[in-house]
Amino acid sequence: MPKPANYFPAIDGLRLLASLNIVMLHLGSSNALMYMSDCKWVMPIISAPAFAAGIFYVLAGFLFASKYSDPDRSIPVIPFMFGRIAKLYRLHFFMTLLMFVLVVFKMSGYTHLPALSEIGDCASAGLAKMFHPWRSLIMHLTLTWSIVPDLGMKLNEPSWSLTSFFLCYAITPWFSRWLIKQNRRTLWILFGGVFVPGLLWAIVYGKTGNLWFDGFDAKYRFFHMFAPVRVFEYIFGMVLYRLYNEGVFDVFKKDYVSGLAQALLLLALYGSLFLMRPDANPGYNYFIHHSLPIFIYGMFVVSLLSGKGFLAKFFCIPLVRHIGRASFYPYLIHLPIITFAWGICNLNRPKNTILLLLFIYTVSTLYMEFKVWRRKKAKAKA
Template identity: 25%
Template sequence: MSLPSSSSESVPPADLTASPVVHASRPATRGGALDLLRLLAALLIVVYHFGAESPMRIERFHPVFARGYLATDFFLMLSGYVLGRAYGPSAISGRITHFQFWLRRAARVWPGHLMVLAAMAGLVFALNLIGTDAHKPSRFAWDQLPLQAMLMHAWGFNSDGWNLPSWSLSALIVCYALFPWFWRAANWTRRPWLPIAAAAVVVAAFDVASRRTNGFGFSEVSIGLSDLPLRIGVLRALPLFLLGLCLARAVELNWPSEKTATVLLTAGCVGLVILQLIGRFDLPSLVCLAAIILGAGRLPVKHPKAWIEEGAKLSFALFITHILVGVIYWSAVHKLIDTVPIGIGWQWLMWIAGFPLAIGAAFLFHTYVDQPVQDRIMPWVRGRGR
C-alpha cells in the first residue's frame, strides 16, 4: 500500500466531514452532484491504494490508475469550497470566531484519526508480540507514531508511515487555521472571477516553484505540486484549498449563471476523461477539477437523493479506515498465498473481496464509533467555543 511520492496518498477528509450550513436563501446542497462526486472519488482512492495489492499492478492496464493523486487534489479543493460555503459568511459577520472555527474542524477530524491510529498501533503491537509482522512492516516505525498522533507529519517531518492518508488531515489542520484570513482575502472584490484567477496563479506559482527547486529541496529531481513528498503535504494543500475557497466565493455571488455552470460541469468531466486517456497533464487536469466543482456547486440540487448524501457522509470513515482494513486483510491474504498454491483467478477474487470489506468496516466505524463520539463531544466543543 505504500507507493512512491504522489502515489502513496489519499483523499483528504474535509470535507468528507463538513455538513454545509444551508441558509434559508440558499438551495439545497446535499444529496446532489458534489456529494456523488465526493463518494466516487473516495471509492476510486480505495481502488488506487488497494491496487498495489492486486495480483498484477492495475496501472499496467492503463496509466490512469497511477493518477489517484488527482482525487486527492479534488478533495483539497473541495475542502476549501465546502468550508467556504458553510462558514464563509459567518466568518465575515463574526458569528463564528477564528478559534471557534478551528476548534470545530479539529474536533471533527482528530478523534476519528486517533481512534484508528490507536487500533493500528494495537494491531502492530499484538503481531510483534506473537513474533510476526504486519504486511509491509517498514511502514510501522514506532518513533513516527507521536508525530502522526499530533497531526504534524505533513509539516516537514519525516513521518509518512502508519495510516498514510492522514497526511492530508495534517495539512488541512493548517488550512483550517488560515481559513478566516483566506476567506477575507477572497472577499476583497465583488468580481467573482478575480479571486479565482488570483488563486489559479498561486497554484501555478507553487507548481513552478516546486519544479525549479526539486520539490522545495525535498527531492533529487524536478517534481510538480502533485508529486511533493507527503511530509511537506501542507505546501500542496494550501494553494488548492485556497482555490476551492475562491470557487465558493464565486458561488456566493451567484456566479456563473446556471446555464454556464452546466457547461462548466460537462466540459470539466469530459476534459478530465480525455486528458487521462491521452497522458499525464496535471495543471490542465486541475483546471478541469475546478470547473467541475464550480459547475456542480453552482447548480441547485433539484432532486436530492438520500443514498447519495449518506454515501458522502460515509466517505470520511472510508478514508480513515481503509488502510487499517487493508493491513489486516492483506496480511492474511499474502500469508495464505505464500503458504497455499492459489490460482490467479482466485487471487483476483480475493482482491475484489477487499472492497466490500473496506466499505462494510467504514459503515460500522461511522455508525457505531465516529458518529456517537461526535454526538457526545460536539455540544461541548460548541459551548467551549462560545
C-alpha cells in the first residue's frame, strides 16, 4: 500500500497570498488601482510583484515531491498527465474563448451590447483590428503562445504558465523516483545547481539587445515565460522536499525560529523589490526579480511547514486554507473577469476592487469545494 502523502496546512494559505498578489498585479496594470498610486510602500509589492509566478513552481515541485515520496510507488506518466490536464486545461480552454469574445467586442468600438442583427458587424470590426486573431486563439489553446509570443496577441495571459507546468508534470514521475534515491551530497549540489540556468538566462537577457523581437517588451515577455527555465524552479521545490525529508531543516520546527525566519524572509523579499534600478543592466534586474526571489520563496516555504510561527498560524486558519486550495483557479480566470468588469463599472474604486476580489475567490472556492464533494461522493459509491 502506498504511504499517505504528507500534508502541510500552511502551504494552502501561502498559495492564497501568491494568487492574490498576481491578481492585484493585473488589476494595477489595467489601471484599476490608480487610487493607490500614493501608497509608495504598497505599490512595489503589487507592481513588482513580491510573490511572482515563480512561487507557484516552487510550491508545485515541493508538493508533488511530497506526494510521490514513496520509492515503491508507481507513477504512470500518461494517467498522471491526463489527470493534470483534466483539472486545469478545461478551465483554460473556456476562459480563453471568453477572453477572445471580450477582446473582439472591445476592439469593435461598440459601446453597447450588439443586437442579434449587429453581431456579424461587431465581430468583423473587432477581428479586423486584432493582431492575427485566429492564430492567436489557436496558439493559446495549444499552449504554444508562451514559446512564440511575438507571433500572436495575448488573450488570457496567465495561461502561459500551463505550458511550463505541463512540461514540469511530464518529468515528475521519473524525476521523483530518481530523486528519492539520491544522497544528501547530491541533493545539496542540486540545491545550488538549479539556480545556474536562471543566472545564465539573466546574462543572455542582459547582453543580447532586442534579438529578433520587435521591441524590448516582446523580448522580456519571451524570457519571462519560456518554459525550460521554469522547470528548474519546479525542481528546486522538489529538492527542498527531499532535504526537508532528510531532516536538514528541522531547526524550523522550533516555534521561535519559525516565526523569526518568516519575518526575516518577508523583510528580505520586500527589500529585494527596491534593488531593481532603471539604469542598471537588464540582466541584473532580471536576476533580482526572478532568481533571487526563488531562493527566498523556497526558504519561506520551509519556514511554514511545521505550522509554527505567526504567519503559518494565520495560513492554517480553515477559511484561509479552503480559499488557498482553490488559488490556481483565480489565477486562470481573473483576466477575463477584469476585462468584463471594466465594461460594466469603474474598477478604479476601492469598493469595486473588494467586490471583484470577493467574486473571483468566492466562485473559485465554491467550484473547488464542489469538485471535492463530487469526488468524495464518487468514492463512496465505489
